[in-house]
Amino acid sequence: MDRLRVSTVWLGGCAGCHMSFLDLDEVLIELAARIELVYSPLIDVKEYPENVDLCLVEGAVCNEDNLDMIHKIRARTKVLVSFGDCAVTANVPAIRNQLGLKNGESVLQRAYVEGAQAMGGLPQEPGIVPALLDRVMPVHEVVYVDYFVPGCPPPADHIQAVMNQVLSGAEPRLQGAQLKFG
Amino acid sequence: MAAKTLTIDGKQISADECATILEAAADAGITIPTLCHLEGVYDVGACRLCLVEVTGISKLLPACTTKVAEGMEIRTDTERLIRYRRMTLELLLAERNHVCAVCVANGHCELQTLAFNQGVDHVRYEYCFPKWEVDNSHALFGMDHNRCLLCTRCVRVCWHIEGAGTKNVSGRGAKARIISDLNQPWGTSDTCTKCGKCVMACPTGALFYKGSTNSEMERDRDKLEFIVTAREKKQWIA
Ligand code: SF4
Ligand code: SF4
Numbered sequence A: 001m002d003r004l005r006v007s008t009v010w011l012g013g014c015a016g017c018h019m020s021f022l023d024l025d026e027v028l029i030e031l032a033a034r035i036e037l038v039y040s041p042l043i044d045v046k047e048y049p050e051n052v053d054l055c056l057v058e059g060a061v062c063n064e065d066n067l068d069m070i071h072k073i074r075a076r077t078k079v080l081v082s083f084g085d086c087a088v089t090a091n092v093p094a095i096r097n098q099l100g101l102k103n104g105e106s107v108l109q110r111a112y113v114e115g116a117q118a119m120g121g122l123p124q125e126p127g128i129v130p131a132l133l134d135r136v137m138p139v140h141e142v143v144y145v146d147y148f149v150p151g152c153p154p155p156a157d158h159i160q161a162v163m164n165q166v167l168s169g170a171e172p173r174l175q176g177a178q179l180k181f182g
Numbered sequence B: 001m002a003a004k005t006l007t008i009d010g011k012q013i014s015a016d017e018c019a020t021i022l023e024a025a026a027d028a029g030i031t032i033p034t035l036c037h038l039e040g041v042y043d044v045g046a047c048r049l050c051l052v053e054v055t056g057i058s059k060l061l062p063a064c065t066t067k068v069a070e071g072m073e074i075r076t077d078t079e080r081l082i083r084y085r086r087m088t089l090e091l092l093l094a095e096r097n098h099v100c101a102v103c104v105a106n107g108h109c110e111l112q113t114l115a116f117n118q119g120v121d122h123v124r125y126e127y128c129f130p131k132w133e134v135d136n137s138h139a140l141f142g143m144d145h146n147r148c149l150l151c152t153r154c155v156r157v158c159w160h161i162e163g164a165g166t167k168n169v170s171g172r173g174a175k176a177r178i179i180s181d182l183n184q185p186w187g188t189s190d191t192c193t194k195c196g197k198c199v200m201a202c203p204t205g206a207l208f209y210k211g212s213t214n215s216e217m218e219r220d221r222d223k224l225e226f227i228v229t230a231r232e233k234k235q236w237i238a
């Protein structure tokens, strides 16, 4: 049987969800026989490929890069999973939304100018450093999301449960405390 | 006291005529989800989580403030109710700023627990991201308006168990907020006795003991029940 073509992406998040994925430990070895990791921060592939079966998206949509990327992912992926609270609720990255519109500018000002000990200045490198969006969004506010795996980060056994459900051809279905935010 | 006979989810029960649907259901071992209800203080029907269907009445009724009646046929588990409960929880999560990962109440929060028990895996409504303050002016307690549901449990315990009357609601609609005395920093209140009952009553991370950090805010609600039982029944049982 062909292995499931799986990708994982890292948008505006802390990489904790990916760390939790690595916490699958020896289960990763079993998984490796059944999935093919075609794109991920864990491997060295530059361009998001076509015909991906399953994508786990970590992180909120925070900047223009994230926005382009999530549209590209949706177009090239069968099943999209919001993976962790930043993807599901926008979580900590979205705290800046409370500062109102134009917070993209004010947070950079605070971090890179007011908080700078030396050489203060807003980072500006068009084409390299993506501009912040005015409003940080959970993934499903931008594209259709098939399934949600909440948690900050989602514990490894929840990830394992979802992967097993997908691999056995069942609908991924977490229940009760498995759906806890935070 | 006269008894009323009625059915809840098809189960024949009899209940005291003064009982609410919520109390009658609890006696019959049927759990109805609640949020603003708190044992020991009167009910106000603020959160709408306990809505039930009653045959012959087209609108949904809050179980916590509706009295039983003879022959009532009540349903607590229809698809419509399940749908509304989930909607209510999602709206509560979208209204203020709930960032569970960094919340004092993470893991001990009634809103969070209800949400996962009702299958909320994401919020379908756009989050409001309002700007709210944290009042840290009190010597012992803090109030984070970002996490408040306006359930008014704190107000009710403050007025009706402690009798201090410090806590109140000011404003209307989405701008409504919990205030201390004449809308002043909590720490400057003359009436607050520092009893902490409001903190014990709060279902979320909105009221907390100072010094508690992420996930540390556990509360002892038994203390409230103990005081109420002692006062009403003159029984000093823990
Ligand atoms: S109050 Fe409850 S639901 Fe809100 S952020 Fe805190 S833990 Fe989450
Ligand atoms: S502070 Fe807590 S108890 Fe008071 S209204 Fe808000 S959520 Fe309810």
Ligand code: FES
Residues within 6 Å of the ligand: B033, B034, B035, B036, B037, B044, B045, B046, B047, B048, B049, B050, B051, B062, B063, B064, B065
């Ligand atoms: S518990 Fe009945 S309305 Fe809140």
